[in-house]
Amino acid sequence: MHRSIATVSLSGTLPEKLEAIAAAGFDGVEIFENDLLYYDGSPREIRQMCADLGIAITLFQPFRDFEGCRRDRLARNIERAERKFDLMQELGTDLVLVCSNASADSVGDRQILVDDLHLLAEHAGKRNLRIGYEALAWGKHVNTYQQVWDIVKAADHPNLGVLLDSFHTLSLKGDPAAIADIPGDKIFFVQMADAPILNMDVLEWSRHFRCFPGQGEFDLPGFLAPIIKSGYTGPLSLEIFNDGFRAAPPRANAADGLRSLLYLEEKTRKLLEQEAAPVPNLDILFSPPQADAYDGIEFLEFAVDEAQGAKLTNVLEQLGFAKAGQHKSKAVSLMRQGDINLILNSEPYSFAHNFFESHGPSLCATAIRVKDSAKALERAVAYKGQPFRGLVGPNERELAAVRAPDGSLIYLVDQDAQGRTIYDTDFSVKEVKQNPLGLKRIDHMAMALPPDNLDNWTLFYKSLLDFTADDEVVLPDPYGLVKSRAVRSRDSSIRLPLNISENRNTAISHALSTYRGSGVHHIAFDCDDIFAAVTKAKEAGLALLDIPLNYYDDLAARFDFDDEFLSELAYYNVLYDRDANGGELFHVYTEPFEDRFFFEIIQRRNGYAGYGAANVAVRLAAMAKARSKGVRHAKL
């Protein structure tokens, strides 16, 4: 499809916006009038700028309060339109958005609306310009696409057509199905916007809370499907009024916008492929290779130097990991327990080394198990993922990899043609005691992100990897709120809670500032007997996060535990949660490693599916306390 975006969707001056739009790979741009108004160059200069950037000006907008205006104002309004037509010709665009009249004194007589729009189309037609008529959700007399189509049909002018905007229909809970019955060539333009479902004034909702497709709660594939069925082949354009977008970096945001359109096209295509009668034109929709099946995390790779590597090895040994291998040609070691593989990379002149230099000890790569890494990479790249090729030694495997939004790597790892794993080919592996603490697998891996990056990361996982996203939960830190939204593979074998905080002093903000960027926040290992695991870890000298005794007094009030069991929980700093179905979670946290990330040992019983949200507040308070202790120590 021809993909477009309105200038109002991005932050910055008009040239900054146009450059971002071109860089993201859009084909065209809607010029929002105010952006032009505030720019101190002529419309001809903008036309040239767009031509130089290789983007078409798909639309000029908006022209307001025209049809059904007070009769004594009609002539004046035509004059106003002629001035804007001059401007459009200077800009070199032939289409203007006319939105339905929202003024209180406008008239609703159908014949007047038809006549007014016919008159306007006559004026436009003399210059070979076209009018796209749109129903505003808060239009005084016209607020549905059905009314718009009725009027456009009656006006019957070649220079007048329908303009559709998903927000105006879906915000009023309109049914888009009848769009399929409009002739595709009478739909002049389509704007796509998503939004969270909010019970508020629709104009305020529209002006401040729109978002890119897939970021909100509207059924946008359900809106686009009848448009494709109508035979429409024109631009698909993003018109997003969003307070956050007005301040977001325009280049990154424009890139997200394009990716969201691609994702919408893929979903819509899948929907239309299920139709009984084949839909023509399906091929105009984006169609990447289907997502692969996953089977958990193959390994995690930490960037360290020699000193940090030794420290981390020590902590991991306290957690029951054993050194199971050494890379054949690099300063890279493998720690293993159960199905968990952790790689510590201190190779100089490597990707990991660069990562260490800029972020300190941190997670630099996540390898996920796929069936077909080539196909998985192809999909990621189709979604504008940035592939990565590292240095490969003789007889080593080259791993398919794509950059995560923070610059770390996501390896897509399968078995090679001979059925060998990466460890077989690249490492000298030795047998180790299988499972000293009983840790079995990586249950989940939480990330700390800058506050405005949550949507970007969520879209990344949803589109490139076809993950699903859970609902957002809000958790109280002593110094502000933390928001958490988990993404997970469809088989739930990979789970990544993404955490943000808009406040300066929370644990998440603290983690971010020590990382200089986003980073892994904690890694949770699954086991079958947490007390056995923690007993051994304590014996090995592992430092656990200290939980206040008051927490256990409250557990005593809430649950019918005997005192001995409670004492045991308190002694081992084990937290407890129970869900509505009787599912139980036991979990314990380590103290943070180098003030950056920490580990968690968890045991799920009776199908507990969450992440212990009920206990996050006590954990965050304990971490804040540990931090302030750290500060105190540092001061002494």
Add this chain to the structure above:
Amino acid sequence: MHRSIATVSLSGTLPEKLEAIAAAGFDGVEIFENDLLYYDGSPREIRQMCADLGIAITLFQPFRDFEGCRRDRLARNIERAERKFDLMQELGTDLVLVCSNASADSVGDRQILVDDLHLLAEHAGKRNLRIGYEALAWGKHVNTYQQVWDIVKAADHPNLGVLLDSFHTLSLKGDPAAIADIPGDKIFFVQMADAPILNMDVLEWSRHFRCFPGQGEFDLPGFLAPIIKSGYTGPLSLEIFNDGFRAAPPRANAADGLRSLLYLEEKTRKLLEQEAAPVPNLDILFSPPQADAYDGIEFLEFAVDEAQGAKLTNVLEQLGFAKAGQHKSKAVSLMRQGDINLILNSEPYSFAHNFFESHGPSLCATAIRVKDSAKALERAVAYKGQPFRGLVGPNERELAAVRAPDGSLIYLVDQDAQGRTIYDTDFSVKEVKQNPLGLKRIDHMAMALPPDNLDNWTLFYKSLLDFTADDEVVLPDPYGLVKSRAVRSRDSSIRLPLNISENRNTAISHALSTYRGSGVHHIAFDCDDIFAAVTKAKEAGLALLDIPLNYYDDLAARFDFDDEFLSELAYYNVLYDRDANGGELFHVYTEPFEDRFFFEIIQRRNGYAGYGAANVAVRLAAMAKARSKGVRHAKL
């Protein structure tokens, strides 16, 4: 009244909260259970901490889902209560909040609720503890204070009483009038919370959007009035769940909380004084001296050094101001035009000098004309305003002054006993040409504030000075949104738009970073003939903010101006706005002075009452352009 606040209203660890609460001057604190849970000291330590700080523990809260619980859980629930009673006795508080059962499986049979609460009161009574029963707005069977009082009356136990929370009544649009009929001694506790009117799930609304009295849209004096009429003399406590408060500095926030309670008391007292029958107990409500009448701004004082003073003098001379006086003993000069007095202070070892040292050239004091400065100051101090006394030379007047929230001064200036103004007493004044550009008075003065300070400033002006606050407007800057809320004296002779921006790169954020704190953003002067004024100013060499020609093309489309007039507007960079009633605004901006603040010349016609919000976006874009030019110049 006994003034209290819940720990959940503030950010930080429990000790940080308690210290902030004591420092603000509260008499007591509600301990929110989670704050205790997450604290790693015993309840006895908290009790001691409060005693040392001189604050009472007024309440322990909440105890949930008790009355009407599933019958098989009643015994277990009593046991849970006994555990919490232990805790309360350790804490040294006798009152617990029991909120109405919100669980889906609770029963609503009135007799069961009565019996359950009677049983709980029996248990509490054995320890001399008391139960305050509160209706949650989302309680399953009980969600009004009328139901609560009915049940408490029927249970008829001395250790059981009513607990009121303004949010739970007003969010459901309940009428508080009948509270007056509850015997005051059966109301055990009162919680006050305001909120913006939001059309959303009431639980989410309550948990995230409460605010201090006067910051929202509830009629809180209307809620407190019947409580006072009931004879209630217990604590008035703030229980504010607010996402912003969870991250705000606790000391400043607690101080705002106390001030908001005082303001609420004053308003409530005024309301009750209008009652036909005198209300007993009125004297427990805060009663500061009534606010004074105002008569505009007497003078503005700028902190400068010699070099900046010369530059600013030059700009002011281009604006038609003349040097009209010199302070008798200080390096302080007076610039005058019409009714506008501007003071440039470069006196070393002065308040202004300190202000200059930390903020650069900036507005350091605003003098407002009052009838009785002593009374005005007394009111400000009663509202915890910080009075200021400067150095006073021989035969000089001492001006009453209070610190604004940013540390600048607000002088409260009247004529002295002999009817002489400050200029007569302290300055050597000379006659100057009265009004070269025709600027008459200070129309308004806009301030740039850090984003989380808007409520603080608004409350400051509303309480200390009895100003009113206009509705908030949102204005688009190229790099984010700017919010503006004007406060004004009741006679509108003093108008202060307060501007904030949550985004990093807007004009407001830019102004803040150059000020290192809040500061005056621009000062608008009123005149009768803007073209005459601007012509002279241009001749004098004044640099005006350049407005793009596209803006005037749009004016041409929108209004029926002839081309000559439009050219004149464009030539002089004059902006235009027209309101719905035909009121007209003409205004022009200067380029920023030292990248800090700028001046505006405005002419209002036909009763135009706003501030030209329609043109703020083009001004912000022009300023962003000017800034980036500045950056470019700086780079060359």
